[in-house]
Amino acid sequence: MAKTFKRSYKFAFKSSLLITTFLTLLMSVFLYIFYAINIWHILLFAIACFVFSFFVIQYRVERFIYKRVKKIYDDLTLLESSSFSKTQITTDMATLTQDIDRYAKDKKLEIETLKIREQYRKEFIGNVSHELKTPLFTVQGYISTLIDGAAENKTLREKYLKRADKGVERLIYIIKDLDMITKFEAGNLQLDIESFDIVELIQNVFELLEMKANKKKITLTFDMEYKNPIMVNGDKERLQQVVTNLVVNSIKYGETNGTTEVSIENLIKNKVIVRVTDNGEGIEKEHIPRLFERFYRVDKSGSRKEGGSGLGLAIVKHIIEAHHEKLYIESDYGVGSEFSFTLEKTK
Ligand SMILES: Nc1ncnc2c1ncn2[C@@H]1O[C@H](COP(=O)(O)OP(=O)(O)OP(=O)(O)O)[C@@H](O)[C@H]1O
Numbered sequence: 034m035a036k037t038f039k040r041s042y043k044f045a046f047k048s049s050l051l052i053t054t055f056l057t058l059l060m061s062v063f064l065y066i067f068y069a070i071n072i073w074h075i076l077l078f079a080i081a082c083f084v085f086s087f088f089v090i091q092y093r094v095e096r097f098i099y100k101r102v103k104k105i106y107d108d109l110t111l112l113e114s115s116s117f118s119k120t121q122i123t124t125d126m127a128t129l130t131q132d133i134d135r136y137a138k139d140k141k142l143e144i145e146t147l148k149i150r151e152q153y154r155k156e157f158i159g160n161v162s163h164e165l166k167t168p169l170f171t172v173q174g175y176i177s178t179l180i181d182g183a184a185e186n187k188t189l190r191e192k193y194l195k196r197a198d199k200g201v202e203r204l205i206y207i208i209k210d211l212d213m214i215t216k217f218e219a220g221n222l223q224l225d226i227e228s229f230d231i232v233e234l235i236q237n238v239f240e241l242l243e244m245k246a247n248k249k250k251i252t253l254t255f256d257m258e259y260k261n262p263i264m265v266n267g268d269k270e271r272l273q274q275v276v277t278n279l280v281v282n283s284i285k286y287g288e289t290n291g292t293t294e295v296s297i298e299n300l301i302k303n304k305v306i307v308r309v310t311d312n313g314e315g316i317e318k319e320h321i322p323r324l325f326e327r328f329y330r331v332d333k334s335g336s337r338k339e340g341g342s343g344l345g346l347a348i349v350k351h352i353i354e355a356h357h358e359k360l361y362i363e364s365d366y367g368v369g370s371e372f373s374f375t376l377e378k379t380k
């Protein structure tokens with residue numbers, strides 16, 4: 034048991050003084066009536082009385098407060114051992130109040146964080162089931178129709194099977210995205226860092242998305258001709274996903290006959306910045322801070338029309354952050370958007 038007291042003598046001093054004054058006066062009156070007053074006897078009595086009361090009071094009060102304060106400390110330490118200094122228990126109320134105050138503040142913060150996380154978890158589960166419901170019901174609808182007789186008709190059968198297949202594809206796509214996000218958030222997704230040519234990677238993405246872009250008559254292009262490779266360090270597969278997600282967005286939310294332009298610029302000595310710019314619908318300012326949250330979609334007709342679960346940009350952010358690089362967005366509503374991220378150049 035720690036016994037370092039921070040003493041306060043004021044209380045004992047004042048109390049002793051009062052008791053002494055009272056008893057001395059009483060004694061004086063007593064002596065006056067029955068004997069003769071001797072100033073020295075009175076003085077001696079006063080000193081003895083004062084010293085005795087002082088020590089009794091000081092000791093008793095300190096024991097009394099110490100016991101109770103110790104109990105409070107013990108009770109609190111049970112809850113939270115780290116917040117309190119174990120070596121010193123004081124009878125000083127200011128320190129105790131401070132300690133309890135700090136403890137209460139810490140707890141409040143902790144509870145708030147837990148509440149937010151709980152809310153987030155609830156929302157997340159709600160969002161997941163909502164996103165899965167739509168394609169699942171579509172698939173179920175087509176299959177029931179087939180069972181109910183549509184399977185007899187060859188053209189209907191093929192059409193419905195194809196649609197059901199599309200629905201399943203969408204389900205798989207959502208689950209893959211979710212899987213990746215969960216892995217990133219749990220922190221157990223390892224990056225496979227290598228040196229590769231970013232120009233080639235972007236060219237690759239352009240080729241893969243050409244058909245999708247053609248449907249909306251959107252041109253995918255570089256801002257200039259990159260004749261030489263630009264070598265960067267990173268996880269090639271995941272960065273390809275970043276570029277793909279950004280270019281797909283620029284197509285999905287781009288205007289017909291629009292252009293998506295990608296540029297690679299030197300930023301500082303060992304960094305490049307990759308920009309994906311479109312002249313599509315743009316994003317209103319109020320949505321920008323939330324864009325990288327999972328499931329966040331801008332609830333405007335244009336973006337609702339396009340299928341999507343709002344996971345794309347959350348994944349982009351996770352991948353870029355795992356590389357310890359920066360991600361930027363600039364957008365003017367009705368004018369277009371530019372998403373950019375930095376990468377480390379290979380020396
Ligand atoms: N280039 C862009 N132009 C305009 N709006 C965009 C652009 N990129 C993203 N957005 C807006 O940001 C929202 C979130 O994008 P995100 O890529 O995370 O999800 P999504 O495209 O809706 O779905 P997913 O990518 O998971 O299929 C989109 O719903 C869209 O409203």
Ligand SMILES: [Mg+2]
Pocket residue numbers: 278281282341344345346
């Ligand atoms: Mg997207």
